[in-house]
Amino acid sequence: MNILVTGGAGYIGGTVCRMLLGGDHSVTVLDNLCHSKRLAVADGVKFVEGDLADRALVEKTLQEGKFDGVMHFAALIEAGESMQRPEIYFRNNTASTLTLLEAMLATGHDKLVFSSTAACYGDPEKIPILEDAKLAPTNPYGESKLLVEYMLRWMNQIHGFRYASLRYFNVAGAIEGYGEAHEPESHLIPLILDVAMGRRASIKIFGQDYPTKDGTCVRDYIHVQDLADAHLLALGALKEKSRLIYNIGTGQGFTVREVIESVQRVTGRPIAVEECPRRLGDPVVLVASSEKIKAELGWRPKFPELDQIILSAWEWHKKRYS
Incomplete structure (x- = not known):
């Protein structure tokens, strides 16, 4: 497959890029390097330096690539910072993702694996958390990701846009x-x-x-390789499924x-x-409860x-x- 990875110079996105390359897939990375360096980009990918807010650049990249799917990791991730500067989280995480979705629709791309978060749940009423639990973020970071999930739901319902939303818990390891x-x-x-x-x-x-x-x-801590495996499984599943939501944890x-x-x-x-x-x-x-992705996609940490x-x-x- 030919995959566009936004935020592919980051920790999780960079890991996924390396695993995609190891599976003989073609990868293009779009990243503004705001919290990373060019050296973090995997050897063997096509690299486009730029911001998701740049609609013209995103469309140009999509048109030239003709991708089989998009994996979207580009985001600000600090919950503590979001409590001090919520506006930059809604601008970078929510509004910029809308730009990506608009560009995908305009160029005929309809498959997205979204890097969501357990922060969508806030303080859960039951443990372990199931995917149908109440969504009530306690910080703007979680809210900025949840707003993207709401957008994706409507894009799926109205445009037939296919997506998988993976709600991570704490990612670690190498x-x-x-x-x-x-x-x-x-x-x-x-x-x-x-x-x-x-x-x-x-x-x-x-x-x-x-x-x-x-x-x-x-x-709940999840190894980054196990998380990357879940992304690859989710992308493959979008060939038959149009909307997937999974927790990823242990x-x-x-x-x-x-x-x-x-x-x-x-x-x-x-x-x-x-x-x-x-x-x-x-x-x-x-x-997390990750029983759903285990049962439906056969994922195992x-x-x-x-x-x-x-x-x-x-x-x-x-x-x-x-």
Whole structure:
């Protein structure tokens, strides 16, 4: 297949690009490099530097490529920042995606795999979370992604636009030669690994009084390769299905302190902790049920254990700074 990947210079998008190339697919990446570098783009892809808000560029890219599908990862991803600057999240994540959808419709492209988020659920009423759970984001980041899901639903109903919306939980780990390197970094596992490497003095824990086993937030962690596998399966399924919505996680929840303990086990190094007040917009518990994608597409995580996920990230982290 010939695939357009928006945000293909990022962590998840870049991983998917490498797996697509490994499966002998052709890949074009569209990325504005706002939080990445040209070096992060996989060898062997066609690279277009630009912004999704540039309708003319997006249409030109689609017309020239004549793609079998689009995988859409380009977005701002910091929930905390979205509580301070919501406007840039609605501009970048929602409005720019509308530009992409308009360009796809104008050029006859009708298959999209959308990088959504568990933040669409907010504070869930039941754990594990099912796909039909109430959608009530607690931050503008989640709302900006949910608005895209609403747009996709109407595009499907009115135009027959085919899409898969994958609601991720916390993504971590690395594949051979490629891992997580946001600029700036804000995700828990790479930040803890920075402490293990001596590149950071301590890891901040935001909130110690949540109603959980040790007072810290609980999250479901998924290996980036398992997530990439889900994208490839979803894209293939759009040949027969017109609308797919799946959670992607392992169904296991870990507190922030348990993640720190896992890093200590894997690395054999002590991790200093700095206790900080809660952050606005952080849900207490987010744990997925991924039974639907398992039943319908046969997806199975190859890295179900947290220590496995962290070990792959640690091995990449060490090579990165060696």
